[in-house]
Amino acid sequence: MNKFNKALNYVELFLSIFTTMKFLKHIGRYMIMLYGVFKRPTKAIVLKELILKEIDDLIIGSLGITAFISLFMGAVVALQTALNLDNPLIPKSLIGFATKQSIILEFAPTFISVIMAGKVGSYITSSIGSMRVTEQIDALEVMGINPLNYLIFPKIIALLFYPFLIAIIMFVGIAGGYLASVYGGLASSEDFIIGLQDSFIPWHVAYAFIKTMVFGLMLATIPSYHGYYMEGGALEVGKASTTSFVWTCVAIIIANYILTQLLLS
Amino acid sequence: MIQVNDLRKSFGDEEILKGITATFEKGKTNMIIGASGSGKSVFLKNMLGLFVPNSGEIIYDGEPLNEMEIERKSNLRKEMGMLFQHSALFDSLTVEENVMFPLRMFTKMRLKERQENANEILERVNLVGLNKKMPSEISGGQQKRVALARAVVNNPRFLFCDEPNSGLDPKTATVIDNLIQEITHERDITTVIISHDMNSVMEIGETIVFLKDGKLAWKGTNQEIFKTDNETVTDFVYSSNLFKKVRIAQNKGL
Numbered sequence: 001m002n003k004f005n006k007a008l009n010y011v012e013l014f015l016s017i018f019t020t021m022k023f024l025k026h027i028g029r030y031m032i033m034l035y036g037v038f039k040r041p042t043k044a045i046v047l048k049e050l051i052l053k054e055i056d057d058l059i060i061g062s063l064g065i066t067a068f069i070s071l072f073m074g075a076v077v078a079l080q081t082a083l084n085l086d087n088p089l090i091p092k093s094l095i096g097f098a099t100k101q102s103i104i105l106e107f108a109p110t111f112i113s114v115i116m117a118g119k120v121g122s123y124i125t126s127s128i129g130s131m132r133v134t135e136q137i138d139a140l141e142v143m144g145i146n147p148l149n150y151l152i153f154p155k156i157i158a159l160l161f162y163p164f165l166i167a168i169i170m171f172v173g174i175a176g177g178y179l180a181s182v183y184g185g186l187a188s189s190e191d192f193i194i195g196l197q198d199s200f201i202p203w204h205v206a207y208a209f210i211k212t213m214v215f216g217l218m219l220a221t222i223p224s225y226h227g228y229y230m231e232g233g234a235l236e237v238g239k240a241s242t243t244s245f246v247w248t249c250v251a252i253i254i255a256n257y258i259l260t261q262l263l264l265s
Numbered sequence: 266m267i268q269v270n271d272l273r274k275s276f277g278d279e280e281i282l283k284g285i286t287a288t289f290e291k292g293k294t295n296m297i298i299g300a301s302g303s304g305k306s307v308f309l310k311n312m313l314g315l316f317v318p319n320s321g322e323i324i325y326d327g328e329p330l331n332e333m334e335i336e337r338k339s340n341l342r343k344e345m346g347m348l349f350q351h352s353a354l355f356d357s358l359t360v361e362e363n364v365m366f367p368l369r370m371f372t373k374m375r376l377k378e379r380q381e382n383a384n385e386i387l388e389r390v391n392l393v394g395l396n397k398k399m400p401s402e403i404s405g406g407q408q409k410r411v412a413l414a415r416a417v418v419n420n421p422r423f424l425f426c427d428e429p430n431s432g433l434d435p436k437t438a439t440v441i442d443n444l445i446q447e448i449t450h451e452r453d454i455t456t457v458i459i460s461h462d463m464n465s466v467m468e469i470g471e472t473i474v475f476l477k478d479g480k481l482a483w484k485g486t487n488q489e490i491f492k493t494d495n496e497t498v499t500d501f502v503y504s505s506n507l508f509k510k511v512r513i514a515q516n517k518g519l
Binding site: 043136143 | 313339345354355371
């Protein structure tokens with residue numbers, strides 16, 4: 001039995017080394033990809049058009065669904081805060097305060113980024129993956145075009161505009177909370193607005209935008225990595241999209257913790 | 266002209282190309298033939314610089330590819346046209362935009378000029394009126410012709426075609442073959458074609474390289490291939506029923 005346990009330990013050790021090596025290999029290849037994105041740039045006028053198209057696809061195209069989710073999430077946050085206010089000594093303005101804090105600090109930057117990992121991330125992985133499968137990336141390479149720059153750089157630039165989307169989401173989320181509170185009879189308009197203005201710390205907004213920038217970079221590059229280096233056919237494109245969603249979420253959640261620790265504590 | 270010397274390529278422990286030496290002449294349609302898995306596509310991808318060979322050299326008009334700086338390699342690629350097996354048209358662009366793509370990327374032509382060039386070449390490949398269609402809205406044969414138009418619109422010095430008529434009906438296949446040959450002669454370019462199709466080999470194979478198991482098994486012309494005694498080649502050539510019947514007829518003196 002002892003020998004068996006020893007063997008099991010060796011197998012576990014081997015597997016953990018193997019997994020670590022595989023993970024390091026991906027990190028290394030991801031870094032090489034990032035370096036490649038900024039090498040041999042595509043013609044400026046072509047890049048400009050590609051960037052505008054990506055802004056339209058990735059940012060403006062996501063506005064509808066994220067605003068819809070945000071409106072209702074803001075309303076739910078307000079509703080839940082109000083329903084938990086049993087003590088008559090606690091002011092109703094707390095509803096506005098809680099809505100503002102939840103939306104600005106966590107919901108808009110982090111939760112929406114996880115949703116974007118599903119919406120935008122899958123789109124990026126599947127579109128680049130399909131180009132890989134159908135040899136379109138090879139075609140670019142044969143023509144002497146740097147496919148990394150042509151395909152990924154415009155997405156990175158487009159997602160630099162991600163904080164603008166998040167700013168709108170913050171506004172819509174708080175508006176959702178306001179509407180639910182005022183028209184749902186949970187708090188008066190004055191109470192809600194007092195709560196919004198109460199203990200307002202501008203750094204919290206800056207913190208949210210810094211997080212958003214980092215998440216935007218992750219949303220552009222991690223799905224691109226999974227699409228660009230995928231192998232196989234149509235089935236693998238689907239698998240790559242799922243893997244990319246999982247890894248983008250993991251990266252966002254970990255980065256969220258690290259950034260919060262660095263910027264707020 | 267493209268000269269390949271002792272080209273070797275392995276993936277892991279498996280050696281795919283086992284020292285191939287061949288010459289692809291300017292102004293001629295040079296064909297690479299061989300059974301599936303013989304290394305044709307790997308050979309072509311090495312020539313295009315998509316794979317890095319383990320050893321050997323590929324020389325483009327006297328310039329070894331492995332000695333070129335990245336910038337020079339990138340410029341050389343601008344002088345290459347490639348017709349992919351599955352066309353590889355850009356899904357997000359229309360037929361016209363696909364054809365204009367190399368002009369847009371590498372020339373300073375204005376839109377009108379680019380459109381004129383694209384229309385000219387589209388007319389040449391019998392695709393008038395499809396300019397605004399998306400690749401998904403046209404047939405496989407039409408996609409191949411668009412891909413050929415895109416490959417030659419920039420007047421490349423080297424044209425590579427990976428199974429240009431696979432999946433096409435015989436009539437369309439002949440149209441594509443003839444177009445490739447016409448363009449090669451007209452523009453005096455070096456054309457390298459990978460093919461399985463013996464009809465194409467017979468029609469346009471001015472020089473032929475036969476690969477077997479990653480080695481050069483035979484080289485010659487389309488006139489010589491039907492006369493050779495090389496068993497490996499004859500096995501391949503006469504594996505189709507049509508050519509078997511032709512051979513029987515030849516033997517009977519018909």
